[in-house]
Amino acid sequence: MSRSKLKKLGLNLPILPMTSVGSFPKPPYLLEARKKFAAKQMKHADLRELEIRATREWIRKQESLGIDVMVDGEMYRGDMVAYFAENWEGFKTSGLVRSYGNRYYRKPIIVGEVKAKGPLTVDWWKFVQSLTEMPLKGMVTGPYTMMDWLFNEYYPTRRDACLAMAKVIRGEVKSLVKAGAKIIQIDEPAISARPEELPEFAIEAMKDVTKGIDAYFITHICYGAFEFIYPEMLKLSVDNFDLEMSNSGLDLLKLFKKHPFTKDISFGVTDIHTHVIESNELVEQRIRSALEVLKPEQVWVDPDCGLKTRTTEEAIGKLKAISVAVKKIRRELEA
Amino acid sequence: MELKAANNGSYPRISDDDQRHRQAYAKLDSKEIAWDDFEKVQDEVTRDAIEEQAKAGLDIVTDGQIRWYDPVSHIARNLEGCEINGLLRFFDTNFYFRQPVIKGKISRRDSLAKEYRFASGVSSKPVKQVITGPYTEAKLSINNSKADFRALVDEFAKVIAQEVKDLAGAGAKFVQIDEPAILKKPADFAILEKAVKKISAAKGGIELSLCTYFGDAAPLYKKLVTLPVDTLSFDFTYSPSLPDLIAEKGCEKNLGLGIIDGRNTRLDDKDNVLAKIVKIMPAVEGETIYIMPSCGIGDYLPRGTAFKKLQIVAETTEKARQMK
Numbered sequence: 001m002s003r004s005k006l007k008k009l010g011l012n013l014p015i016l017p018m019t020s021v022g023s024f025p026k027p028p029y030l031l032e033a034r035k036k037f038a039a040k041q042m043k044h045a046d047l048r049e050l051e052i053r054a055t056r057e058w059i060r061k062q063e064s065l066g067i068d069v070m071v072d073g074e075m076y077r078g079d080m081v082a083y084f085a086e087n088w089e090g091f092k093t094s095g096l097v098r099s100y101g102n103r104y105y106r107k108p109i110i111v112g113e114v115k116a117k118g119p120l121t122v123d124w125w126k127f128v129q130s131l132t133e134m135p136l137k138g139m140v141t142g143p144y145t146m147m148d149w150l151f152n153e154y155y156p157t158r159r160d161a162c163l164a165m166a167k168v169i170r171g172e173v174k175s176l177v178k179a180g181a182k183i184i185q186i187d188e189p190a191i192s193a194r195p196e197e198l199p200e201f202a203i204e205a206m207k208d209v210t211k212g213i214d215a216y217f218i219t220h221i222c223y224g225a226f227e228f229i230y231p232e233m234l235k236l237s238v239d240n241f242d243l244e245m246s247n248s249g250l251d252l253l254k255l256f257k258k259h260p261f262t263k264d265i266s267f268g269v270t271d272i273h274t275h276v277i278e279s280n281e282l283v284e285q286r287i288r289s290a291l292e293v294l295k296p297e298q299v300w301v302d303p304d305c306g307l308k309t310r311t312t313e314e315a316i317g318k319l320k321a322i323s324v325a326v327k328k329i330r331r332e333l334e335a
Numbered sequence: 336m337e338l339k340a341a342n343n344g345s346y347p348r349i350s351d352d353d354q355r356h357r358q359a360y361a362k363l364d365s366k367e368i369a370w371d372d373f374e375k376v377q378d379e380v381t382r383d384a385i386e387e388q389a390k391a392g393l394d395i396v397t398d399g400q401i402r403w404y405d406p407v408s409h410i411a412r413n414l415e416g417c418e419i420n421g422l423l424r425f426f427d428t429n430f431y432f433r434q435p436v437i438k439g440k441i442s443r444r445d446s447l448a449k450e451y452r453f454a455s456g457v458s459s460k461p462v463k464q465v466i467t468g469p470y471t472e473a474k475l476s477i478n479n480s481k482a483d484f485r486a487l488v489d490e491f492a493k494v495i496a497q498e499v500k501d502l503a504g505a506g507a508k509f510v511q512i513d514e515p516a517i518l519k520k521p522a523d524f525a526i527l528e529k530a531v532k533k534i535s536a537a538k539g540g541i542e543l544s545l546c547t548y549f550g551d552a553a554p555l556y557k558k559l560v561t562l563p564v565d566t567l568s569f570d571f572t573y574s575p576s577l578p579d580l581i582a583e584k585g586c587e588k589n590l591g592l593g594i595i596d597g598r599n600t601r602l603d604d605k606d607n608v609l610a611k612i613v614k615i616m617p618a619v620e621g622e623t624i625y626i627m628p629s630c631g632i633g634d635y636l637p638r639g640t641a642f643k644k645l646q647i648v649a650e651t652t653e654k655a656r657q658m659k
């Protein structure tokens with residue numbers, strides 16, 4: 001339980017803190033602008049202006065819903081792996097690879113030693129944090145997911161590639177913390193890809209990223225085969241696991257009953273794969289189910305995953321349902 | 336015992352220089368062209384994919400599964416009693432498939448034999464037809480029918496057995512049933528076994544293969560060798576212990592060695608590959624060892640790299656032949 005750690009960091013969060021996983025839908029004007037920019041019909045400065053506008057809008061929206069820990073909504077980036085790979089040294093781009101249906105993309109290939117050119121997300125983080133009084137998460141993609149979602153032609157093994165990633169990501173995390181970030185999220189959606197690699201090196205890599213750094217660490221994991229990595233995954237050196245719970249009908253709670261969940265959790269209470277906006281009652285019910293197995297001090301509440309694939313209305317609807325349900329249960333807990 | 340160079344399954348449909356399939360697909364989507372026009376492009380691209388595989392030096396090719404939207408929904412689209420839903424990640428890859436939703440009793444509208452006939456008609460090499468297996472189809476579907484999971488696997492097995500029978504009628508010699516999902520739940524082996532028996536009963540003169548990938552087959556090896564199939568194919572990139580295990584336990588069947596990494600662009604070290612083949616060779620009592628990529632390469636590798644991978648398959652097969 002890391003309530004005391006949060007306090008020590010100067011973060012006075014209410015019970016059941018509300019947050020988001022990371023991405024929000026990009027508004028139509030930004031999607032349009034990104035297309036134009038890709039087709040070289042728009043200057044980067046003009047695109048930047050619209051990214052800033054969209055980010056401001058999402059910050060205001062989160063504030064008005066009473067969200068406690070902010071995200072920037074990722075208006076400036078597309079893919080969470082490619083963004084880092086494109087801005088670090090040691091990569092080249094592959095030929096076209098299929099993503100689904102008729103969709104293709106270029107996947108970065110590690111061809112040399114991976115190095116940062118300097119802090120990457122820090123200036124943006126500082127700017128967005130300046131827009132709000134609420135704490136803003138610093139966001140990086142985790143070493144295991146970077147390794148698993150890239151082609152690797154340079155490092156002899158998956159382990160070597162993963163640990164090399166960890167070193168570079170640690171640098172970015174340190175810079176974020178130095179700039180004032182107190183909550184750092186390390187996205188590891190792929191962590192359960194090969195369960196045997198968790199004890200072999202994924203846990204070690206996470207330790208390499210977070211060790212000795214004074215911040216509250218969250219890791220986001222989704223689409224996982226949790227039954228293969230739980231409870232082993234609790235050894236990942238973070239304070240909070242942000243998990244996709246609702247997409248699987250809260251099945252994970254059964255595992256938590258067998259092996260107690262020993263860390264904090266950001267409990268996903270809305271399914272991001274469906275267009276349907278969950279009712280306040282359903283979200284409430286999911287939180288109550290969580291509280292049957294977990295202590296209130298352990299639990300944060302958020303959507304299952306990034307909301308970027310939903311429409312703006314759906315995303316706001318889902319956040320609103322969370323806000324209403326959390327506020328109701330908070331009142332009960334405080335009474 | 337004979338060594339043959341084979342493709343595992345899919346082959347990339349586009350490259351940076353050749354995007355006919357992608358463009359035609361977009362035109363089909365926006366209704367600028369009709370389905371028949373699109374099929375003509377699919378025919379052309381299939382023919383080219385087959386030619387490239389032969390050019391790389393393979394002895395057994397596939398149709399590249401150019402017509403497959405993905406490994407799961409291609410089978411399901413052809414079924415009454417089934418709808419196609421949203422995207423879901425395909426195992427631990429960065430590729431997404433559309434999830435079938437089973438609404439009621441399933442039955443075929445058409446047959447894969449049509450695809451086989453086209454492919455074998457334009458190929459200078461024998462064509463292996465790949466089919467995603469009943470267990471994996473059922474596992475990756477949303478089941479809203481009255482049937483429970485076991486019954487659904489049985490229904491898929493019935494449909495796929497009919498498919499295999501049609502393929503035998505069309506003259507197919509090689510059919511590969513893909514069952515990657517069983518590696519995630521070995522406890523379901525009995526369900527798989529029942530389904531494979533049903534398919535095997537329909538195979539006629541076909542050399543029937545069962546293929547797993549994206550997981551370690553070693554824990555299930557002892558059981559898999561008891562299945563009524565002619566060939567077993569495994570993904571060796573997930574299983575460091577498999578060569579030793581096979582060398583120790585032996586194999587009475589033909590063996591497909593998915594030994595060239597189908598998921599990474601790094602070109603495999605040929606000596607390393609060869610060492611594994613040499614270790615396994617003496618243990619195989621079946622007639623044929625197939626050297627293959629570890630999985631279908633159509634959805635994971637750029638086409639240029641895919642071609643080079645198949646060249647490595649052919650070269651290591653040739654080298655292993657000389658060492659026999």
Ligand SMILES: [Zn+2]
Pocket residue numbers: 021189220221222223304305306
């Ligand atoms: Zn996620």
